[in-house]
Amino acid sequence: MSDTLLKVEDLKIGARIYPPGEKPRDIEIVHGVSFELEKGKVLGLIGESGAGKSTIGLASMAYGRGGVEITGGKVWVNGREILGTSLRDLRKLRGTEVTYVSQSAAASFNPAKKIMEQVIEASLHQGKFSKKEAEARAVELFTKLGLPDPENIGDRYPHQVSGGQLQRCMTALALCPEPDLVVFDEPTTALDVTTQIDVLMAIKDAIRDTGVAALYITHDLAVVAQVSDEIMVLKMGEMVEHGTTDQIINHPKEEYTRDLVSVRSTQHDGQQPTDNPVLTVQNVTARYKGTNFDVLHNVTMELHPGQTLAVVGESGSGKSTTARVITGLLPPRDGKIIFDGRDLSSDLEGRSRDDLRELQMIYQMADVAMNPRQTVGTIIGRPLEFYFGMKGAEKKKRIIELLDEIELGEAFMDRYPAELSGGQKQRVCIARALAAKPKVIICDEVTSALDPLVADGILKLLENLQKIENVAYLFITHDLATVKAIADSIAVMYQGRVVRYGPKAEVLAPPFDDYTDLLLSSVPEMRLGWLEEVVTNRKMESAGN
Amino acid sequence: MHPVLKLVAQRLALGILLLFAASILIFAGTQILPGDVAQSILGQSATPEALANLRKELGLDEPAISRYFSWLGNALQGDLGTALTNGQEITKSLGSRLKNTLFLAFWAAVVAVPLAIFLGLLAVRYRERWPDKLISAVTLASISVPEFLIGYVLMFYVGVKLGWAPTVATIYDSMSLGQKLNAIALPVAVLTMVVLAHMMRMTRAAILNVMQSAYIETAELKGLTSFQVIYRHAFPNAVAPVVNVVMLNLAYLVVGVVVVEVVFVYPGMGQYLVDHVSKRDVPVVQACGLIFAAVYIGLNMIADIVSILANPRLRHPK
């Protein structure tokens, strides 16, 4: 027992919510969670949004964010009970014994102060080190975390370094006062995959070298599998399962855990291209109005009827811009779009109603893709009315058909978007696109904003609908796992160019070009030891450095 | 050139451009609209000869553009023309009145600014508790109340019933500072109340915005004391929005001065402007309008420049 660093017993956490137009009321968001963490060990807290994982993480510092309050249970750090102690004692605990790394380092650094000043602030304040010692330790940590120019990076302001670098600076900030426990709250979620891997490796090395214990909070089981000794699965504020990483990943006991582990279950055997593509993007070069550089360079790709072309790349690769060119929102400087054998006008105004109908779009953020003042019935009904002139009973019948196809049913007709869950919203958007009876649907990161299990459901639905309606998808995503699951062909984009293109089997088979290799190898895999393997085998540095 | 200097220079240039455009607007407003200055001076019953003579005398027979440029050129050299009603040089009469107005506005600012920031901080400190609620209720009331109501209520109760302060704010040069301050006590109180609500509300919003940033949470999780969090992390980021708020409200104060001067018969620019609007003395109105616009544009410009200077992203470019 003497090795126990953190002990949480029957922790209950409440929050005050403010439903519009009603009186504020208190709800419980964590219902009695217990666990222990030994010195030097890493515990992964995993769950979907609303599972209460961040809230539990912050409770180990006796901190409640916003209206959140710890309502019951006990928390011990180094054998001292911390709930209910004075603020003065808590301040000694925070910043020395327990420190915190947040998801967004960009927001968590004070924009008005230099990085070094902020990294060493806690150590100085708590009297742990002299200024000189603290600075030396910070530089040592910068070096260990693989930051460029570790001697001088502390003299910069937060906005002067990249997102991946700042996230590592935040880790240095947390490790600088030699804490016993660090709470990592989704530290790599906001980063591109190829950057994520470097930060992840840096964090893992730093944890090992300093012997610090950590709570690692994330929604990505594959990520947490790389860094933790134990994993605790949470759902809706309750513990589902707690075990060693090996046990959770390889022998999950609970069904929910099994679902999480096997979430990327959708399988799709790639089909071969046909002779007549339904959509061809030919040598497209484009730039945004008022800028003087091209964001797309000579982009060419083909989509075949009833198939899926996945366009994959990181932020800034030009994949969403390609979609804007295809839809006519951004007329290209050069090149053309051929749709079903005919040249499409480069701008929206020049396209016929049939051109528009046959090319539909589904967006990443379903909540802003639907007018909040329209009911589901109106949203799905409008294309029927607009393209096919349907009215009254005929329209209603078709709306109900579509609602059945997306597995929601008639009852949803009179609901407003605000009354739907994230997954349901995305389904309504799919129905709206299908209502137009399109030949091609552009799916722009349609699963990125969703929890893994919900996203998986959406992918399965899209897959089924493709078979029924024989519609082709241009599937834009940064997530290679999704690509593997649903694509027939793949275009890999990097800095506005297509760097690799072809049928899925070819694109995903070696030999790889350097970028595709980096991208493919960066996708976390759900097995132990994957991280180390990748880092030693890589050929190219990620762009985040 | 450093990007911040460039932005500041751009903002200064924009301010000058805006002032120039505003001068055109003020001039156009009095010249091109259907009303005729000569007609309004002489009234409906004037003979055509008298009208023609006066038009010639005022230079109204020249094209508007050349009149505008000679007016602007003279104004830039400090000559604002002569008043139609008494033939006096406007620059001369305006000088002492401008001084009086600035004196009044200055003391109102001295009282209002620290008070507003203090109350704003208080509202943040006791957010959603009774001091905050009281402050926001008073704010709601005071933005709905005309300046002259506050003025007459104070004059009636404090000035007449209690006799604590003079009801008419007459000041002249030979008065000592103490006498002057006594004379303007009520107008200063009114102006303070007029700008206080807005300034307090905006200060509260600006500070709350900073206090809800993630870096404040970081600082709290470092174990810093509340004072250190505010002093080291909130303050450097809150200065710019608060200065901005203060400048915008000082601009607002400049307008509030007009009504308050009339209420308390204070010999300042507002009183001077209102008198001459009723007498339809166009050159005086133009001159006053130009000066009010210049002060207003200037204060808004300072507010913008402060925001530019305080932004670390601009101050320390990549």
Added chain:
Amino acid sequence: MIRIPPAALIGLFFTGLYFFMAIFAPLIAPYSMTEIVGDVWEPSSSEHWLGTDNIGRDLLTRMIYGGRTTIFIATAATILSFVTGSVLGLTAAVIGGWVDQLMSRFVDLIMSIPTLIFALVVLSVMPVTLPILILVMGLLDSTRVYRLARAVAVDINVMDYVEAAKLRGERRGWIIFREILPNALSPLVAEMGLRFIFAVLFVSTLSFLGLGVQPPNADWGGIVKENKDGIVYGIPAALVPAVAIATLAISVNLVADWVLNRTTSLKGGRG
């Protein structure tokens, strides 16, 4: 059954009362507007509830008719500023490009001069009549409505659901009236309350300065001006119209607050 919070109820009551008195002024007022019925500044009595004014007219009568003038001018100016501002603002946001630039820069220019000062400059050469007052107030104030409407519409215009409508091939009319307007309505309605208050205060201020409604007609601001000299003799007649202005403004504010809260908490409200 709608639950109305007490603050909004008070607001509704006073707003309703003032509007009622404005509409039925000739039926309610005990005397005629210009009739001299007593001595100068008589205190309140059973015959003259609010006493008499600076030349012996019944103050209550003056107040009722004055309220009618104030409310009429403020309502007309608000409607004018609102229609002009929101139509131009929405149009500028949806059309964009140089049309938007031109209109927005012109509005910036007008707003760079304080409204009261600009109004005084214009009124120094224009004959002061009701239509001109309404026009000057309405147009000057429409700049603020324009800014708000444009800002709200620009925010909504980049939403994916508007893009979806554009990609569907919808016409501009559908996009403005079916996609943007329903979502822009609640901030605009709340603004309407504020604009009305501003118009009440503005016309009162102008009349108080002697540059608004001209005697023998008077609005509340004018009645303050007529009776202000009594203050120094301890006669509070000037406070009566001033208090009326304040209560009207506060009441409308309370109602506007409530309407804003209600519309955003409707089904399908944002958030």
